[in-house]
Amino acid sequence: MLIEYKKLFKNKNFYLSVCALILLVVIAVVIGLNEHNEEYLLTERIYSQYYEEDIVEDVLIFISPHKQWLGFTNNFPSDLYYFLYPLLISIALVDSIYRERKSGYQHFIFMRIDRRKYYTSKFATTFLTAFFMFVLPLCLGVVLVNLFTHHWDYTAYANVYKAFVEGTLAIPDNAISVFKGDIQPLFSDLLSMSPYAYVAVFYIIGGLFASAYVCMGLALSMFIKNYYLLIFMPQIIYTSLWFLAANNPKWAPFYFLAPEGIHGDNSISIMIIEFLLQLLLTFAIYVIGMRKHDDVL
Template sequence: MLIEYKKLFKNKNFYLSGFALVLIVVIAVLIGVTEHYEEYRLTERIYNQHYEKHIVEDVLIFVSPHKQWLGFSNNFASQLYYLIFPLLISIALADSIFRERKSGYQHFIFMRMDRRKYYTTKFATTFPTAFFMFVLPLCLGVILVNLFTDHWDYTSYATSYKGLVNGTIYLPDTIFQGDIRSLFSDLLSISPYLYTVVFYIIGGLFASVYVCMGLAFSMFIKNYYLLIFTPQIIYTSIWFLAVKEPALAPFFFISPSPGVVGVSLSIIVSEFLLQILFTLVIYFIGIRKHADVL
């Protein structure tokens, strides 16, 4: 696996992909932080005109900077990240086998390494690398939002959120009822960090599956550009096919945003298992297809 990572770090597409992901995160953070301060000032001004200071303070707790972390925020850059991540990560990883087969380097490898080990190593390298390429820029986004807003402790929000869910906190209107999550709500009442990490992990796992799908299809597809776009096409196609049942589309449940009605843990787990099974089947068929390669 060490050799695979050495080849990865020499691949200029790896850095191009990473740069694109980080750039989108930075844009999303800048937009999000600006929106946070605007919302905070507007909320403070409006509620100060009609309510006592302690009520205003309770309300302002819900105008929390964590709502500008990627996945929480609905700004276009945050949405864009969750829309095109399969394509951006595939640029770095999905064509690994394709390039080595086309260049003839694969013949050289098979003279020195068992083909089963070769394909196992490829998959075992691609899966975690795709996971971290998806998750690490998002974690950078959390750090940047916290730095720009100078806000790191979200204990007060978690406490107030728990009161909102239990109906033990008084708010002058119902505008913040939209904060209540149907999935993993207990985690949010402990800490936004914990809640967000769970969704970033879920997103990372799905990112790994889609990129590995590209790796599997690379043993059948002969056009480079079609190969790179294949994970994105599959990801987007599921979205369109699930138009009547949007809860089945990963786009709506891999981020910390409220998503759509009907999303459940069973749907997330089932869809992940089905997609990883599909990926492995295609991968093994591809290995057998190229069994005659020296």
């Protein structure tokens, strides 16, 4: 795998992918910070006119900076990140076997190492790299939001959220209707502990799906001869599922991978089923592709 990473770090497409992902994160953070400041000041001005200070403080805790982390916020760059990640990560990773087969480099490699080791190393490197390429820019977004809002401790929000879910929080009725959408049907206990724990689970799940999509592209690279079709294939599959699930969005990864999710429809069982089916199909295509190219020296 070390050799694979050396080749990856020499690939200019890898840096292109990373820069594109980080650019979306930075834009989303800038827009999110502006929205956060406006919402906080507006809420403070409205509620301070009619309610006591302690009630206003509880309400303002709901205007938490963590809602501007990517996946929590629904601003356009954040949604675009979750929509385009299969393509942006694929640019760096899915064509590694394709390029080496087309250039004849595979012949040289198979003279030095066992082909099974070669394909295993390719798959493992792609899976791990895709995971971190998806997750790390999102973590950067968390750090940037916290850094510019000077807010790192979300204990107060977790406590207020827990009381709100349990119905023991004394806030105005109009605030209850506004923040009712904060209640998450899935992993709500984690959000009651900390937004960090909650978002970590969704970022990990998203990273696993990113790995599965990109590895499927890697598997298909042993059959697809057109470079551009190959690069776009994970995105095509991802987008196709989005359209097919238009009437039942709980089955579309685009909707359930983000921490905000679809209220009332998120299901861990659907996530597990889709991920395992996708991984099994990817393995099957990959093994068939290995056998298809057994004649390579």
